[in-house]
Amino acid sequence: xxxVYFLTDYKGNFGSKYxxxxxxxxxxxxxxxxxxxxxxxxxxxxxxxxxxxxxxxxSGQFVVYTSAEDDGLFYKDYxxxxxxxxxxxxxxxxxxxxxxRAHHNKVFMEIxxxxxxxxxxxxxxxxxxxxxxxFLREQxxxxxxxxxxxxxxxxxxxxxxxxxxxxxxxxxxxxxxxxNLGLRxxxxxxxxRRKGYVKESWNRQKFIVQEYVPGLAEDxxxxxxxxxxxxxxxxxxxxxxxxxxxxxxxxxxxVPTVVLELSERIFQAMDVPWLSLDIAVANGTPFLLEFQVxxxxxxxxxxxxxxxxxxxxxxxxxxxxxxxxxxxxxSLASYINDKYGIR
Numbered sequence: 140x141x142x143v144y145f146l147t148d149y150k151g152n153f154g155s156k157y158x159x160x161x162x163x164x165x166x167x168x169x170x171x172x173x174x175x176x177x178x179x180x181x182x183x184x185x186x187x188x189x190x191x192x193x194x195x196x197x198s199g200q201f202v203v204y205t206s207a208e209d210d211g212l213f214y215k216d217y218x219x220x221x222x223x224x225x226x227x228x229x230x231x232x233x234x235x236x237x238x239x240r241a242h243h244n245k246v247f248m249e250i251x252x253x254x255x256x257x258x259x260x261x262x263x264x265x266x267x268x269x270x271x272x273x274f275l276r277e278q279x280x281x282x283x284x285x286x287x288x289x290x291x292x293x294x295x296x297x298x299x300x301x302x303x304x305x306x307x308x309x310x311x312x313x314x315x316x317x318x319n320l321g322l323r324x325x326x327x328x329x330x331x332r333r334k335g336y337v338k339e340s341w342n343r344q345k346f347i348v349q350e351y352v353p354g355l356a357e358d359x360x361x362x363x364x365x366x367x368x369x370x371x372x373x374x375x376x377x378x379x380x381x382x383x384x385x386x387x388x389x390x391x392x393x394v395p396t397v398v399l400e401l402s403e404r405i406f407q408a409m410d411v412p413w414l415s416l417d418i419a420v421a422n423g424t425p426f427l428l429e430f431q432v433x434x435x436x437x438x439x440x441x442x443x444x445x446x447x448x449x450x451x452x453x454x455x456x457x458x459x460x461x462x463x464x465x466x467x468x469x470s471l472a473s474y475i476n477d478k479y480g481i482r
Contacts, residue, residue, distance in 0.1 A: 141180055142200065143175070143183065143202075145182055146218075147185070147186050147187070149214065152164050152165035152205065155205075155435065158438075171464040175472070180472055180475070187217070190224070196228075198229030202225055202233065208434065212243060212291060234411045234432045243292070245291075246290045246347060248430065257404055266348050267347045271311055272340050274348070275308065283350075284303075286299070286348075287299045287347070288349065289344060289346050301348075311342075314344065326339050357375060361416040363414045363415075364466040366448055367446045369440045369443045370399075372388065372390070374388075398425055399449070400425075403449060405430065415430060415432070415435035441463060444458065445457060445459065446461065
């Protein structure tokens with residue numbers, strides 16, 4: 140059997156799973172190991188801190204990893220160090236490192252959207268900025284209504300709606316604010332002592348400004364594992380413009396074909412074994428709002444009683460419940476075999 144390393148966090152957990160027991164303990168590793176064996180893969184679970192860069196050989200080895208959403212993203216930053224080290228050693232990261240970078244990082248997610256250049260993903264005008272000052276130089280281009288999002292965050296947290304130039308400026312200032320009174324005082328002294336000195340920015344939280352699509356009553360969460368597409372309808376919050384985290388969810392087999400077609404195009408272009416997409420539809424046109432490849436919510440699969448598959452040009456509904464570990468193992472094995480020819 141071909142060995143695959145699975146990197147677990149400091150709690151010994153791997154991945155995310157909505158209905159995990161105990162709570163927030165990730166996937167069932169033994170169940171995952173059992174189903175991977177059926178696909179000819181030998182799962183070796185290893186903590187991030189157990190990776191030995193001196194005495195271990197990772198060149199050409201498959202490494203599947205988890206991420207973190209800790210407050211401040213400190214542990215996620217540590218995971219990044221380990222993953223880059225493994226990449227330097229020649230390990231085959233699944234998914235590729237850039238998708239880890241996009242987790243809890245909407246700026247890089249938007250950069251990936253631009254780089255991938257998939258048909259139907261650029262119909263929302265989006266800009267990204269590292270400071271308020273950068274935004275202000277472009278402020279004149281935002282005269283309508285926009286959605287302003289912090290780079291890090293989930294469940295619609297921190298997302299603001301801005302209308303008109305002045306509101307854009309105020310919302311961008313709020314969302315990008317950074318605080319350090321000591322450094323601010325020293326910078327003030329530099330302005331006094333050094334002629335021509337340009338002060339540091341005190342608004343350095345990166346953020347994105349995205350075109351607002353008016354009148355949306357819902358969006359669609361699409362989770363893909365291999366050839367299976369799981370779909371959840373999410374209604375917009377009452378008196379709000381956000382669907383993520385609204386709690387107004389339902390499973391419906393009546394999914395617009397354009398949502399499934401866009402999901403398939405993106406999945407094929409991204410070269411990943413699994414994927415989570417947020418898609419809205421306005422006047423028959425689908426809009427990709429956000430995506431994640433790693434450490435995304437699993438309730439869309441966990442509670443669905445059906446999934447979609449494509450047979451030729453036709454999307455078909457398949458009845459049944461799914462088990463996350465089974466689908467994760469199957470999609471990983473299929474990905475490795477299709478991409479590397481290993482069974």
